[in-house]
Amino acid sequence: MTLPLIPPMLATPGTLPPAAQDARWAYETKQDGQRAVAYLAGDGTLLLRARSGEDITAAYPELRPLGEALGATSAVLDGEILALDEQGRANFQLLQSRMGLVHAPARAARMAARTPVHLVLFDVMHLAGHSLLKVPYSRRRGRLEELDLDGPHWSTPGALVGRGAQALEATREYGLEGLVCKRLDSLYEPGVRSRAWIKIRHMHSEDVIVGGWLPGKGRIAGLPGSLLVGQFSPDGRLRYIGGVGTGWSEAERTELAGLLRAGATDGCPFDPVPHVAGAHWVQPRLVGEVRYSVRTRSGLLRQPAWQRLRPDLMPEDSAAHLPDDA
Structure with missing residues (x-):
C-alpha cells in the first residue's frame, strides 16, 4: 500500500489555556527528542521520516519491529524519538550520538545496542486506508490508544484531559522539558504551526x-x-x-x-x-x-x-x- 506523505503538525509557543476552557484541552508531556512520522505499510516494514521529510529509518534499527506491530493494518503515526538517561528522562545529548547515522548502518547497529532509543507515539493521521486528518484530536487519540502500541522500544503515553495547571507543575517537578496543550476538537494540520496545539517549555x-x-x-x-x-x-x-x-x-x-x-x-x-x-x-x-x-x-x-x-x-x-x- 502507498501511504500519503504527511508532514507533522507543529505547536505554537504559548501559555496555558484559560482556566474556564481547561476541560476543552488535553495535556501531553513535551519531550526533548527528534520528531518522527512512522509509516507502517501493513507488510511488516517501517519507514521513519524526520520533520524535514528525510528518511531516517536506517539510523534507528531497533525501531524496525514496530512495522510488524499492527499486522496487516497500515498506519501513519506521529511521535518523538528519545534517548533516555538513567532516570528515564529524555536526554538530547545522548540522542545526538544516534542522529545522522542514516548512511552508517553498521555504526547505527552498534549504537543501538549501546544507546537504544524509544519512540513515544502521540497521534495517528492515517489508519487502515482511511485518512484521519479531519477527525478531531479526541477521536484520533482514542483510535491511537485502541492500537495498544506498547513494545520494547515504543509506547503510547496517556494524555490528561483538563487539569492543565497540575500537569504543568508535575512536568516542572520531575525535571521534564515542558507540556504540550492540544485542543480536543482540533483537526490535524500537516506542516502547520497551529494555535490549536500550544507548547510550554520550562526554562x-x-x-x-x-x-x-x-x-x-x-x-x-x-x-x-x-x-x-x-x-x-x-x-x-x-x-x-x-x-x-x-x-x-x-x-x-x-x-x-x-x-x-x-x-x-x-x-x-x-x-x-x-x-x-x-x-x-x-x-x-x-x-x-x-x-x-x-x-x-x-x-x-x-x-x-x-x-x-x-x-x-x-x-x-x-x-x-x-x-x-x-
Missing part, C-alpha cells in the same frame, strides 16, 4: 559573562550574530558554556555592537579556548542574563536566548558561576 535563567562574538550575516552584517558566553569555574577560570544567537531587538543588537567593539581584545578570555571558527574576542566585562532549557553533560547551555544586559553587575559580583555538577 532556567542565569547570569553569564560575554567573552566573544560571531558576526551576523545578511541584514545584520557588521552586527553581532551571536554572543559567546561563559561562567566562572571554582578555580576562577572563565569556562565557555555556549553561543547565544537570539533574543535581541534591533536596537539592543546595535547597542551590543558598540560595547563589543569597545572591549575588543586579541586574546581569548575562555580557558580552555573553545573551537569556534571566526570568533572575535572581548574583555570579559559584560554581564548578561540568558534563559535556556537544560545543560548538556559538558555544561553547555541548550536552546539559550538572551534576556538582558546586567550593567548593574560586575563580572566578579555576578552569579555567573558554574553549578557544582557542571
Whole structure:
C-alpha cells in the first residue's frame, strides 16, 4: 500500500489555556527528542521520516519491529524519538550520538545496542486506508490508544484531559522539558504551526559573562550574530558554556555592537579556548542574563536566548558561576 506523505503538525509557543476552557484541552508531556512520522505499510516494514521529510529509518534499527506491530493494518503515526538517561528522562545529548547515522548502518547497529532509543507515539493521521486528518484530536487519540502500541522500544503515553495547571507543575517537578496543550476538537494540520496545539517549555535563567562574538550575516552584517558566553569555574577560570544567537531587538543588537567593539581584545578570555571558527574576542566585562532549557553533560547551555544586559553587575559580583555538577 502507498501511504500519503504527511508532514507533522507543529505547536505554537504559548501559555496555558484559560482556566474556564481547561476541560476543552488535553495535556501531553513535551519531550526533548527528534520528531518522527512512522509509516507502517501493513507488510511488516517501517519507514521513519524526520520533520524535514528525510528518511531516517536506517539510523534507528531497533525501531524496525514496530512495522510488524499492527499486522496487516497500515498506519501513519506521529511521535518523538528519545534517548533516555538513567532516570528515564529524555536526554538530547545522548540522542545526538544516534542522529545522522542514516548512511552508517553498521555504526547505527552498534549504537543501538549501546544507546537504544524509544519512540513515544502521540497521534495517528492515517489508519487502515482511511485518512484521519479531519477527525478531531479526541477521536484520533482514542483510535491511537485502541492500537495498544506498547513494545520494547515504543509506547503510547496517556494524555490528561483538563487539569492543565497540575500537569504543568508535575512536568516542572520531575525535571521534564515542558507540556504540550492540544485542543480536543482540533483537526490535524500537516506542516502547520497551529494555535490549536500550544507548547510550554520550562526554562532556567542565569547570569553569564560575554567573552566573544560571531558576526551576523545578511541584514545584520557588521552586527553581532551571536554572543559567546561563559561562567566562572571554582578555580576562577572563565569556562565557555555556549553561543547565544537570539533574543535581541534591533536596537539592543546595535547597542551590543558598540560595547563589543569597545572591549575588543586579541586574546581569548575562555580557558580552555573553545573551537569556534571566526570568533572575535572581548574583555570579559559584560554581564548578561540568558534563559535556556537544560545543560548538556559538558555544561553547555541548550536552546539559550538572551534576556538582558546586567550593567548593574560586575563580572566578579555576578552569579555567573558554574553549578557544582557542571
